[in-house]
Amino acid sequence: GESVGLHLPTLSVQEGDNSIINCAYSNSASDYFIWYKQESGKGPQFIIDIRSNMDKRQGQRVTVLLNKTVKHLSLQIAATQPGDSAVYFCAGLRRASGSRLTFGEGTQLTVNP
Amino acid sequence: EPEVTQTPSHQVTQMGQEVILRCVPISNHLYFYWYRQILGQKVEFLVSFYNNEISEKSEIFDDQFSVERPDGSNFTLKIRSTKLEDSAMYFCASTSPGQGINQPQHFGDGTRLSIL
Numbered sequence A: 001g002e003s004v005g006l007h008l009p010t011l012s013v014q015e016g017d018n019s020i021i022n023c024a025y026s027n028s029a030s031d032y033f034i035w036y037k038q039e040s041g042k043g044p045q046f047i048i049d050i051r052s053n054m055d056k057r058q059g060q061r062v063t064v065l066l067n068k069t070v071k072h073l074s075l076q077i078a079a080t081q082p083g084d085s086a087v088y089f090c091a092g093l094r095r096a097s098g099s100r101l102t103f104g105e106g107t108q109l110t111v112n113p
Numbered sequence B: 001e002p003e004v005t006q007t008p009s010h011q012v013t014q015m016g017q018e019v020i021l022r023c024v025p026i027s028n029h030l031y032f033y034w035y036r037q038i039l040g041q042k043v044e045f046l047v048s049f050y051n052n053e054i055s056e057k058s059e060i061f062d063d064q065f066s067v068e069r070p071d072g073s074n075f076t077l078k079i080r081s082t083k084l085e086d087s088a089m090y091f092c093a094s095t096s097p098g099q100g101i102n103q104p105q106h107f108g109d110g111t112r113l114s115i116l
Helices: none
Strands: A004-006 A010-014 A019-025 A032-038 A045-051 A056-058 A062-067 A072-077 A086-093 A101-103 A107-112 B005-007 B010-013 B019-024 B031-037 B043-050 B053-057 B065-068 B075-079 B088-095 B111-115
Touching: A004 A086, A010 A019, A019 A032, A019 A086, A019 A107, A032 A062, A045 A056, A045 A062, A045 A072, A072 A086, A101 B043, B005 B088, B010 B019, B019 B031, B019 B088, B019 B111, B043 B065, B043 B075, B075 B088
Parallel strands: A010 A107, B010 B111
Antiparallel strands: A004 A019, A019 A072, A032 A045, A032 A086, A056 A062, A062 A072, A086 A101, A086 A107, B005 B019, B019 B075, B031 B043, B031 B088, B043 B053, B065 B075, B088 B111
């Protein structure tokens, strides 16, 4: 089957530092990945996505890297702020399986002032 | 910014009763989804809906569950004869057409369903 998972359940950083959250996936047929942020009591909020024909994509303060060789993706947050504290999920989609997203378990990011 | 809205935010129901969870997807979106998240676990796919029919469902989505788009704006999830293990956060999501399925799904803030 297909699985998407994260390396660390928690990550604590100092305000202003860069954060790196990692994710691994098992199915090489996954062709689209999304990072979501979930704050307490809220639904997953879209951050950034990347297609399998890319290895890097940049947004505002965020960068996603995709390494298809080792089936790994990461989310980099520059100059982390207290408002970035949340649970971060990676999710993958395989076109052949329709449009269902397969989520990882999430990393709780805590930003210390 | 347009958003997916879900009601109610919290639903408490006796075991065995029926519940209907409601969602208003983003207005120009055509693909709709339900996911659930049991406390402390990952978000799990339940069902996807397009063109007034189910396009895909997971093994969780058995005969106890049904979805409907009763009008041009609402998308509902009905759970018949609820069980204790149905207690979870239920999230609705939608996505836009245009480039097919590789578009980000946008989520509502969920309905917390508590079965007593």
